[in-house]
Amino acid sequence: MRPLVEIRNLSKVYTRGKQKIEVLHHVDLDIGNGDFLALMGPSGSGKTTLLNLIGGLDSPTEGTITVAGRRIEPLGQSELARWRASNVGFVFQFYNLLPMLSALRNVELPLLLTKLPGAKRRARAAIALELVGLADRAAHKPGELSGGQQQRVAIARAIVSDPTLLVCDEPTGDLDRQSAADVLTLLQRLNRDHGKTIVMVTHDPKAAEYASHILHLDKGTLVEAAAAPQTAQAGSS
Numbered sequence: 001m002r003p004l005v006e007i008r009n010l011s012k013v014y015t016r017g018k019q020k021i022e023v024l025h026h027v028d029l030d031i032g033n034g035d036f037l038a039l040m041g042p043s044g045s046g047k048t049t050l051l052n053l054i055g056g057l058d059s060p061t062e063g064t065i066t067v068a069g070r071r072i073e074p075l076g077q078s079e080l081a082r083w084r085a086s087n088v089g090f091v092f093q094f095y096n097l098l099p100m101l102s103a104l105r106n107v108e109l110p111l112l113l114t115k116l117p118g119a120k121r122r123a124r125a126a127i128a129l130e131l132v133g134l135a136d137r138a139a140h141k142p143g144e145l146s147g148g149q150q151q152r153v154a155i156a157r158a159i160v161s162d163p164t165l166l167v168c169d170e171p172t173g174d175l176d177r178q179s180a181a182d183v184l185t186l187l188q189r190l191n192r193d194h195g196k197t198i199v200m201v202t203h204d205p206k207a208a209e210y211a212s213h214i215l216h217l218d219k220g221t222l223v224e225a226a227a228a229p230q231t232a233q234a235g236s237s
Contacts, residue, residue, distance in 0.1 A: 001032075001033070002069070003030035003031055003032050003033070004031055004032060004033040004034075004035070004067065004068055004164065004165065004197050005029070005030065005031035005054060005065070005066070005067050005165070005197075005199075006029075006030055006064075006065075006066040007027055007028060007029040007030070007053075007054070007063065007064070007065055007066075008028055008063055008064045009026050009027075009028065009062060009063040009064070010024055010026065010027040010028070010029075010050075010053065010060050010062070010063035010064070010065065011024050011025060011026055011027075011060060011061050011062040011063055012024040012046070012049050012053065012058070012060050012061050012220075013061040022220060023044075023046045023049045023220050024046045024049055024050060024053075024060075024220045025219075025220040025221050026062075026063070027050065027063070027220075027221070027222055028222075029050075029215070029222065031054075031197065031199065032197075033195075033197055034191070034195050034196075034197055035197055035198075035212060035213060036187070036188065036191040036197075036198045036200070036210070036211045036212045036213070037198065037199050037200070037211055037212070037213045037214075037215055038200050038201075038202055038207070038208035038210075038211035038213070038214045038215065039051060039199065039200065039201045039202070039215050039217065040201075040202060040203070040205070040208055040214060040215070040216050040217070041216055041217035041218055042218065044219075045217040045218050045219060045220065046217050046219070046220040047201045047217050048169060048201055050217065051167050051169055051199060051201050053065060054067070054165070054167060054199055055084065055088045055090060055165070055167040055199075056072050056075075056080050056083055056084045056087075056088060057084075059073055060073055067087065067164065067165065068087070068164050070083075085110065085113050085161065086161065086163070087163055087164045087165060088163050088164070088165050088166075088167060089157075089158030089159050089160075089161070089163040089165070089166045089167070090158055090166075090167055090168075090169075091151070091154055091155055091158050091166065091167070091168040091169070091171045092154070092168075092169050092170075092171070093169060093170040093171065093173040093174050094174060095142070095147075095150040095151055095153070095154040096154065097142040097150055097153060097154060097157075098142075099141060099142050099143060100141065101141065102138065102139050102140060102141055103129060103134060103137050103138050103139070103140050103141070103142075103145065103153045103156075104122065104125050104126060104129065104138040104139065105125075106142070106153055106154075106157055107125040107128050107129055107153060107156045107157045107160050108121050108122060108124075108125040108160070109157060110157060110160055110161050111124060111125070111160060111161060114161070124160055125156070125160055126138060128156035128157070128159055128160040129153070129156050131156065131159065131190075131194075132152040132153070132155050132156045132186055133152065133186070134149060134152055134153060134156065137149060137153075146179065147174060147175050147176070147179055148175055148176075148178075148179030148180075148182050148183060151171060151172075151174075151175060151179070151183050152182075152183065152186060155171075155183070155186060155187070155190075159190065159196070163196075164197065165196075165197050165198075165199065166187075166190070166196050166197065166198045166199070167198075167199050167200075168187065168198060168199070168200040168201065169200075169201045170201055170202060170203065171183055171184075171187070171200065171202075172184060172202070172204065172207050173202075173203070173204075180204075180207065184207055184210040185210070187200070187210065188210050191212070198211075
């Protein structure tokens, strides 16, 4: 079966004045459909850059990125934005919720880019909130929710358009240990029970144990790829 994400000879160079900084060096990577991959590495290793390239938030200097059979690196900005809206859900360390909107309205936001009528948008947002265990918080604004609840609202927003791929950048970096475990268990359930393909950047080895595979980057190069410990998988289910 063809991988969901195929990356070949991927390099990324940033220019600062006269200095060129190569963040990724000729990376080759396949991510299977239904995988839950954790990207780890020291600061500056290129893991967030790789995540942004997979999610279509940035473009490579060299190489190809194919997602679900479509090459995305040649796409123009407007076409890439449409592709992201249909295919990728984003979860960040800081929840990026609009403080004046209810949880339901925050989750509904990505659907405003579609042609769905308002009643169907709200119905889908309600289903997404139910999936993350927050149906009873639909009318609450972000300031009335805990950090863990806000992140679950952000995850509901990421999945409301039924994306092909979830990309998560340090999704538990701003949470206490119990809230982090709740969020990671939710991501694992979305992967296992709903077939979502997830790519997650984390600095936390305990968070990485929730993934099915762990990939390590160092100085822009893939240095190790491993299956997550089976004990962690069993313990977190």
